[in-house]
Amino acid sequence: MREMKDLSLQSTAELNNGVKIPLLGLGTYLAAGDRCYTAIRHAIKIGYRHIDTAAMYENEVEIGKAISQCDEPREEIFVTTKLWNSDHGYEKAKAAFEASLERLGLEYIDLYLIHWPVQELRLDSWRALEELYKEGKCKAIGVSNYMERHLEELLKEAKVVPVVNQVEFSPYLYLKELQDYCMAKKIWIQAYSPLTKGRMLNDPPLMEVAKKNQKSTAQILIRWCLQRDTIVLPKSANHNNISENMEIYNFEISNDDMKSLDAFHRNMRTTWDPSTAP
Ligand SMILES: NC(=O)c1ccc[n+]([C@@H]2O[C@H](COP(=O)([O-])OP(=O)(O)OC[C@H]3O[C@@H](n4cnc5c(N)ncnc54)[C@H](OP(=O)(O)O)[C@@H]3O)[C@@H](O)[C@H]2O)c1
Known part of the structure; x- marks a missing residue:
C-alpha cells in the first residue's frame, strides 16, 4: 500500500526500471486543436507534470x-503516447513510434504503450518496443488494456517487463484481481476514465461521500484511485476542471469511506472492453 501521508503534486511512483512517473497525469482523449494546446499550457503552468496522449487522439x-x-x-514533463491498432507488427510499430516522435517534436518519449492487445501481432510489436527502449528512444515501455491472459502470454516471451498496464479503473470498475496480478509482477496500474467520462459524477451515493469530505465527486474519484495504488489520468480540457482535479492532496478518504466506494463496483465500462479480446 502506498504511504498516503505527505503525498503532493510532485509525488511519483517508481517504475520497475527505476524511472519515476508523476502519480497524477492529464488525460487528453477528445482534447483537440487550440483547446488542447491551451489546456496543456494551463495544466503545466499550474503544476501538472505528466501528460497522456496517443497517436489515435490526433493531438x-x-x-x-x-x-x-x-x-x-523537457525532462520535467513526463509524456506518454501509444501505438495504435493499425500500426502493429515489428516494422510498422517502429515506424509508428518515429511518426509520434516527429508529431510531438520531441527527442524521446517517456513512456510508450501498446494501446490494445491486437491478436497475433502484439508480440512482434512488443519486440519493436523493446528495441526502442534499449536504443533510449523511450525511457519506459508498457501496455494498455491487457487482461491477465494477455500479460501471461507477453511475460513468457518478453525480455523487458512492461512498467504499466493502463486500464479503465474506478470504483465502478474496481479490477482488484488484475491489479493484484500486475503488482505481483511489478507492473503499475494506470487508471484511465477515472471519472467514468463524467457519467457517474451525479451518482447520489458518490455525492454523499463527496459532501462528507467537502470535496467534489471528481476529486473523490481521483483520490480513490490514488489511495488504491494507481497512477491516475483524469481528462479535462476545461481550465477550472483541470485545476479542481489536482486539489486532491489536502485530504484523505477514510478507510470506511474507501470501503463504501469499493462497493460501488458493478463492472461498469465506459470505453471498450478488453476482457473479450482474444
Ligand atoms: N488506454 C486507453 O485505451 C484509454 C481509454 C480511455 C481513456 N484513456 C486515457 O485516460 C484519460 C481519461 O479518460 P477519459 O477521457 O475516458 O475520461 P475521464 O477522465 O473519466 O472523464 C473525462 C470527462 O470528465 C469531464 N471532467 C473532467 N474533470 C471534471 C470535473 N472536475 N468536473 C466535472 N467534469 C469533469 C471532462 O470534461 P472537460 O474536458 O470539459 O472537463 C470529460 O468529459 C483519457 O483522456 C486518455 O488520456 C486511455
Missing part, C-alpha cells in the same frame, strides 16, 4: 507544441 502536434513552448525543461 500529439498540439501537445508537443505546448510542451516545447512552456517554461519547464
Whole structure:
C-alpha cells in the first residue's frame, strides 16, 4: 500500500526500471486543436507534470507544441503516447513510434504503450518496443488494456517487463484481481476514465461521500484511485476542471469511506472492453 501521508503534486511512483512517473497525469482523449494546446499550457503552468496522449487522439502536434513552448525543461514533463491498432507488427510499430516522435517534436518519449492487445501481432510489436527502449528512444515501455491472459502470454516471451498496464479503473470498475496480478509482477496500474467520462459524477451515493469530505465527486474519484495504488489520468480540457482535479492532496478518504466506494463496483465500462479480446 502506498504511504498516503505527505503525498503532493510532485509525488511519483517508481517504475520497475527505476524511472519515476508523476502519480497524477492529464488525460487528453477528445482534447483537440487550440483547446488542447491551451489546456496543456494551463495544466503545466499550474503544476501538472505528466501528460497522456496517443497517436489515435490526433493531438500529439498540439501537445508537443505546448510542451516545447512552456517554461519547464523537457525532462520535467513526463509524456506518454501509444501505438495504435493499425500500426502493429515489428516494422510498422517502429515506424509508428518515429511518426509520434516527429508529431510531438520531441527527442524521446517517456513512456510508450501498446494501446490494445491486437491478436497475433502484439508480440512482434512488443519486440519493436523493446528495441526502442534499449536504443533510449523511450525511457519506459508498457501496455494498455491487457487482461491477465494477455500479460501471461507477453511475460513468457518478453525480455523487458512492461512498467504499466493502463486500464479503465474506478470504483465502478474496481479490477482488484488484475491489479493484484500486475503488482505481483511489478507492473503499475494506470487508471484511465477515472471519472467514468463524467457519467457517474451525479451518482447520489458518490455525492454523499463527496459532501462528507467537502470535496467534489471528481476529486473523490481521483483520490480513490490514488489511495488504491494507481497512477491516475483524469481528462479535462476545461481550465477550472483541470485545476479542481489536482486539489486532491489536502485530504484523505477514510478507510470506511474507501470501503463504501469499493462497493460501488458493478463492472461498469465506459470505453471498450478488453476482457473479450482474444
Ligand atoms: N488506454 C486507453 O485505451 C484509454 C481509454 C480511455 C481513456 N484513456 C486515457 O485516460 C484519460 C481519461 O479518460 P477519459 O477521457 O475516458 O475520461 P475521464 O477522465 O473519466 O472523464 C473525462 C470527462 O470528465 C469531464 N471532467 C473532467 N474533470 C471534471 C470535473 N472536475 N468536473 C466535472 N467534469 C469533469 C471532462 O470534461 P472537460 O474536458 O470539459 O472537463 C470529460 O468529459 C483519457 O483522456 C486518455 O488520456 C486511455
